[in-house]
Amino acid sequence: MCGIAGLFIKETRxxxxxxxxxxxxxxxxxxxxxxxxxxALYTAEESGKTKLTxxxxxxxxxxxxxxxxxxxxxGASVSLTSRYTHAVLSVPTSLAQSCRDWLxxxxxxxxxxxxxxxxxIYKEVGYPDEVARSFNIGSIPGTHGIxxxxxxxxxAVTTTGAHPFSTxxxxxxxxxxxxxxxxxxxxxxRRDGIVVQTENDTEVAAGYLARELKRGRTxxxxxxxxxxxxxxxxxxxxxTKNGFGVLRDPIACKxxxxxxxxxxxxxxxxxxxxxxxxxxxxxxxxxxxxATPYFWEH
Amino acid sequence: xxxxxxSGTKTNEASFRVLNPNGAHAISVGINAPLDVEIAGHVGxxxxxxxxxxxxxxxxxxxxxxxxxxxxxxxxxxxxxxxCAGATAHGGLLLIEGNASARCGISMxxxxxxxxxxxxxxxxxxxxxxxLVSFGDAGEALGDSIYEGRIYVRGKVESLGADCIEKELxxxxxxxxxxxxxxxxxxxxxxxSEFRRYGSARKLYNFHIDNAGAY
Numbered sequence: 061m062c063g064i065a066g067l068f069i070k071e072t073r074x075x076x077x078x079x080x081x082x083x084x085x086x087x088x089x090x091x092x093x094x095x096x097x098x099x100a101l102y103t104a105e106e107s108g109k110t111k112l113t114x115x116x117x118x119x120x121x122x123x124x125x126x127x128x129x130x131x132x133x134x135g136a137s138v139s140l141t142s143r144y145t146h147a148v149l150s151v152p153t154s155l156a157q158s159c160r161d162w163l164x165x166x167x168x169x170x171x172x173x174x175x176x177x178x179x180x181i182y183k184e185v186g187y188p189d190e191v192a193r194s195f196n197i198g199s200i201p202g203t204h205g206i207x208x209x210x211x212x213x214x215x216a217v218t219t220t221g222a223h224p225f226s227t228x229x230x231x232x233x234x235x236x237x238x239x240x241x242x243x244x245x246x247x248x249x250r251r252d253g254i255v256v257q258t259e260n261d262t263e264v265a266a267g268y269l270a271r272e273l274k275r276g277r278t279x280x281x282x283x284x285x286x287x288x289x290x291x292x293x294x295x296x297x298x299x300t301k302n303g304f305g306v307l308r309d310p311i312a313c314k315x316x317x318x319x320x321x322x323x324x325x326x327x328x329x330x331x332x333x334x335x336x337x338x339x340x341x342x343x344x345x346x347x348x349x350x351a352t353p354y355f356w357e358h
Numbered sequence: 359x360x361x362x363x364x365s366g367t368k369t370n371e372a373s374f375r376v377l378n379p380n381g382a383h384a385i386s387v388g389i390n391a392p393l394d395v396e397i398a399g400h401v402g403x404x405x406x407x408x409x410x411x412x413x414x415x416x417x418x419x420x421x422x423x424x425x426x427x428x429x430x431x432x433x434x435x436x437x438x439x440x441x442c443a444g445a446t447a448h449g450g451l452l453l454i455e456g457n458a459s460a461r462c463g464i465s466m467x468x469x470x471x472x473x474x475x476x477x478x479x480x481x482x483x484x485x486x487x488x489x490l491v492s493f494g495d496a497g498e499a500l501g502d503s504i505y506e507g508r509i510y511v512r513g514k515v516e517s518l519g520a521d522c523i524e525k526e527l528x529x530x531x532x533x534x535x536x537x538x539x540x541x542x543x544x545x546x547x548x549x550x551s552e553f554r555r556y557g558s559a560r561k562l563y564n565f566h567i568d569n570a571g572a573y
Contacts, residue, residue, distance in 0.1 A: 312460050331400050332381030347459050
């Protein structure tokens with residue numbers, strides 16, 4: 061089944077509550093997918109700095125040592141904040157690529173889950189409520205975010221196989237459904253220079269959007285063309301630096317419900333996931349139409 | 359959340375109010391007694407599923423599969439309904455004040471479904487018998503692979519599904535529609551002649567090689 065949720069805050073007053081609200085929304089979706097959970101949050105930007113969210117496939121605990129080594133090697137100050145099994149590196153934007161290269165060469169156990177000015181991703185195997193608690197998602201403020209609870213169908217239950225997936229700067233995607241042409245599309249994307257790290261079908265969808273954006277398409281155009289090029293069932297919720305989008309397959313196989321007020325736009329697989337939101341009783345509640353991209357931007 | 363209430367249940371209570379449903383699933387499922395149930399708020403999946411005898415009023419929106427496999431009685435949704443409303447329902451009336459989403463009345467087997475808004479794509483899919491009425495528009499592939507059952511739509515139909523055709527609206531159908539509108543409380547508010555009737559062309563009942571492309 062999988063459960064997906066997203067919250068796009070319009071009114072700054074609610075921004076301190078982003079993580080708390082998203083964690084509450086996800087809590088109700090636990091029954092839809094107990095295998096793993098993940099959160100992508102668009103947090104405050106540090107001037108001139110890029111954030112890299114890291115996880116370790118060997119369950120590394122000494123992120124501080126990694127940060128020290130990285131600072132010395134790059135000859136620049138790198139700050140690192142660990143949160144449960146992940147760490148967020150904050151590096152001068154000009155050094156982001158060198159930082160990636162260094163990690164690839166010197167820290168083979170490290171996977172970079174996201175890169176961007178605002179985006180941080182936290183995902184882990186385990187019961188979704190536990191995952192949210194372990195990362196203390198409730199304490200994270202921000203402007204918008206998306207979340208996922210996974211019932212694994214297409215690939216192994218691992219940290220890197222959990223959603224959300226990010227394949228471009230400040231870009232991420234969660235998915236409910238399954239894609240049937242992901243193997244051939246993954247080969248095609250790799251030929252086109254898109255890095256696809258896992259066997260997960262959803263990463264292919266994220267990679268597809270990344271490729272289309274790279275080709276100069278807008279996100280709306282990329283979402284629209286994915287209706288033709290991705291075969292299978294899907295409801296996608298995507299995040300960008302300033303925006304938040306939703307797309308369902310032409311059959312609208314997977315459930316989706318949205319609520320909009322003056323303060324926010326929210327998405328969830330089930331209405332009960334939205335009931336924790338302030339003012340939900342007077343919100344405009346609607347179902348997104350099949351094969352129709354919806355998008356909101358700050 | 360009031361489930362599986364049987365007429366053998368030892369109580370004299372005949373009416374129930376469900377407060378703060380908060381989108382919970384399977385409310386009032388499997389009722390087999392002539393109860394009045396009022397649900398104050400939005401419900402999740404399968405509300406009123408398998409209903410027999412009861413009158414269930416939902417003062418809000420309904421999630422997927424409202425009234426699925428209803429046998430008799432009434433389910434009245436005052437808001438919108440999600441996908442598969444009235445799926446496989448055998449009898450009773452499912453009345454939806456707002457819009458119904460995709461696959462409304464899928465595989466219906468004798469129920470009446472009246473939607474005062476529009477209905478989504480693939481509504482009436484594989485309907486076997488019963489009546490489906492939409493005051494508004496209908497999405498793509500209306501009545502796809504319909505066996506029997508009558509579909510009445512007042513608004514625009516995006517497209518017709520396999521083996522579904524428009525049929526003549528005769529006096530018999532006007533009378534049938536009027537009776538349904540009366541039960542929906544709209545007898546003289548809506549003109550029956552504004553509706554168009556759709557049903558099965560009956561070409562796919564038995565396999566014939568000439569029709570292979572239509573499946």
